[in-house]
Amino acid sequence: xxxxxxxxxxxxxxxxxxxxxxxxxxxxxxxxxxxxxxxxxxxxxxxxxxxxxxxxxxxxxxxxxxxxxxxxxxxxxxxxxxxxxxxxxxxxxxxxxxxxxxxxxxxxxxxxxxxxxxxxxxxxxxxxxxxxxxxxxxxxxxxxxxxxxxxxxxxxxxxxxxxxxxxxxxxxxxxxxxxxxxxxxxxxxxxxxxxxxxxxxxxxxxxxxxxxxxxxxxxxxxxxxxxxxxxxxxxxxxxxxxxxxxxxxxxxxxxxxxxxxxxxxxxxxxxxxxxxxxxxxxxxxxxxxxxxxxxxxxxxxxxxxxxxxxxxxxxxxxxxxxxxxxxxxxxxxxxxxxxxxxxxxxxxxxxxxxxxxxxxxxxxxxxxxxxxxxxxxxxxxxxxxxxx
Numbered sequence: 001x002x003x004x005x006x007x008x009x010x011x012x013x014x015x016x017x018x019x020x021x022x023x024x025x026x027x028x029x030x031x032x033x034x035x036x037x038x039x040x041x042x043x044x045x046x047x048x049x050x051x052x053x054x055x056x057x058x059x060x061x062x063x064x065x066x067x068x069x070x071x072x073x074x075x076x077x078x079x080x081x082x083x084x085x086x087x088x089x090x091x092x093x094x095x096x097x098x099x100x101x102x103x104x105x106x107x108x109x110x111x112x113x114x115x116x117x118x119x120x121x122x123x124x125x126x127x128x129x130x131x132x133x134x135x136x137x138x139x140x141x142x143x144x145x146x147x148x149x150x151x152x153x154x155x156x157x158x159x160x161x162x163x164x165x166x167x168x169x170x171x172x173x174x175x176x177x178x179x180x181x182x183x184x185x186x187x188x189x190x191x192x193x194x195x196x197x198x199x200x201x202x203x204x205x206x207x208x209x210x211x212x213x214x215x216x217x218x219x220x221x222x223x224x225x226x227x228x229x230x231x232x233x234x235x236x237x238x239x240x241x242x243x244x245x246x247x248x249x250x251x252x253x254x255x256x257x258x259x260x261x262x263x264x265x266x267x268x269x270x271x272x273x274x275x276x277x278x279x280x281x282x283x284x285x286x287x288x289x290x291x292x293x294x295x296x297x298x299x300x301x302x303x304x305x306x307x308x309x310x311x312x313x314x315x316x317x318x319x320x321x322x323x324x325x326x327x328x329x330x331x332x333x334x335x336x337x338x339x340x341x342x343x344x345x346x347x348x349x350x351x352x353x354x355x356x357x358x359x360x361x362x363x364x365x366x367x368x369x370x371x372x373x374x375x376x377x378x379x380x381x382x383x384x385x386x387x388x
Contacts, residue, residue: 001126001160004041005242006259007053007207008224009034010088012066014058015228018296023325026293030262034226035073037259038241042079045243048126049079053207053222054086054134054166060095067096068105075110080124084116084133086166086207087189091117092135116164119146121155127246128155130201132165138188143167144196152200160246161200166207167191169215193219203244203252211236217251220244225259230266230298230328262325263288263295271303271333277312284316288323296326304336307345307383314380335365335376345383358382 011031018024038050056070074081085091096102097115106113116122116131130150132143144165155161167189193204193215204219211232212223220242227239239260245253265287269280280301288295297320305313310333320327337345345358361382364375 001247002045002047002243002245003127003162004038004045004047004050005053005203005205005220005222005244006038006050006225007166007205007222008055008086008210009052009070009226010055010058010224010228011070012058012062013228017328018326020325023293027262027296027325031226031228032069032073033261034259035070036076037261038225039073039077041241041243041257041259042077047079047243049124050077050081051129051162051164051205052081052083053164053205054084055088055207056083056086057089057096060089062089062096064101067102068109071102071105071109071113074113077112079112081110081113082116082122082129082131082164083113084131084164084166084207085135087134087137090134090137091115119143121150123155123159127160127162130161130163132163132191134166134189139167140188142190142192142195144191144193147196147201152197158248160202160248162246163196163201163204164207165191165204168208169193169206169219199249202248202250203246205242205244211238212240212242212256213237214254220254227260227262227264230264230296261294263291265295265297266300267297268300269302271301271305271309274306274309276303277305277309277316280313281316284320292323293325295324296328297324298328298330300330300332302332304334307335307337307341307379308387310335310376310380311384331373331376332368335362335379337362337379341383345379345386354382354386 009031013028013031015024015027018027041047042050085097089096091097097117116129117133119132122129122131130147134143144163147163169191202218206215206219206221209221210224210228213221215221222242223238223240225239225241239258240256241259243255243257346355346362348355361375361379365372365379
């Protein structure tokens with residue numbers, strides 16, 4: 001039996017830090033497009049069904065257009081899709097999952113979709129699901145606790161048993177998802193997998209951590225199928241869906257398949273000399289090729305540059321801003337002007353006021369912090385304005 005394990009779609013995520021509204025909309029839409037890519041995997045690998053381990057939506061109150069788009073995309077999948085609520089789209093009275101509009105769109109557009117709101121086994125022809133839905137955003141009790149006391153003799157002994165859970169496991173705190181750049185440790189929705197009757201369970205499909213992660217041979221975080229934040233090291237591998245082959249009392253076979261399309265990049269670069277400006281430009285050219293509208297970049301620059309070289313960096317940033325979906329800049333390089341540059345600004349007999357301003361900016365630019373950064377920007381602008 002083969003199925004796809006995915007989680008943390010967070011459809012409708014605003015990506016408010018992307019200032020261009022058209023670019024933010026493109027990033028949001030890519031999360032819906034990821035569902036179509038999951039559908040392609042279903043057909044390619046002849047999967048029997050799909051499980052979504054929580055956070056299908058980014059909010060318990062998504063826009064109706066997002067609900068319709070999600071149901072339409074899910075309905076195009078050729079197999080059943082089972083999901084549990086996570087901490088973002090938690091269940092409970094009055095929540096999305098019981099609203100008339102969702103029920104209408106599910107029935108009309110996605111009859112193959114089933115949201116599991118009860119902590120009880122779901123027995124299908126060839127497998128049994130053990131869902132652990134979050135009915136509140138923060139559960140103080142382990143959401144998987146009910147499985148510890150469950151009487152497994154009441155279900156078919158030959159069908160594979162699959163747990164669906166959303167939360168943090170010991171030593172691997174998951175993300176609260178409150179920011180598209182930060183992973184905040186979670187203290188609620190803690191899952192104690194060690195207390196589960198593991199010999200009675202064949203696979204544990206986990207959600208909440210946005211990077212793919214193997215917790216045990218039979219327990220995995222799938223991560224979000226489309227990347228939604230800048231990477232946080234080698235242990236965080238988002239942008240995947242897991243193809244799982246499960247059999248009763250057998251270690252499952254798990255194959256990660258890449259489904260993410262957008263590139264989220266981190267580049268840290270330090271200038272040793274002005275010649276390194278060209279080296280950075282070559283690095284950026286190699287990283288992004290001729291792509292536009294497909295990548296986001298967090299760029300940190302250190303070291304030191306002359307005013308002329310710093311001006312060339314600003315020109316490159318203008319191009320990057322246009323081509324990328326988002327450029328997050330952290331510039332900490334020092335302004336180390338040449339003797340000619342100092343003379344051209346600070347020793348202008350014909351313009352003593354400009355010279356006085358330049359001297360003050362040179363002094364301020366040698367420090368650190370926001371004031372020094374403003375001084376460095378002002379120097380670059382001043383140099384560009386007075387240099388032919």
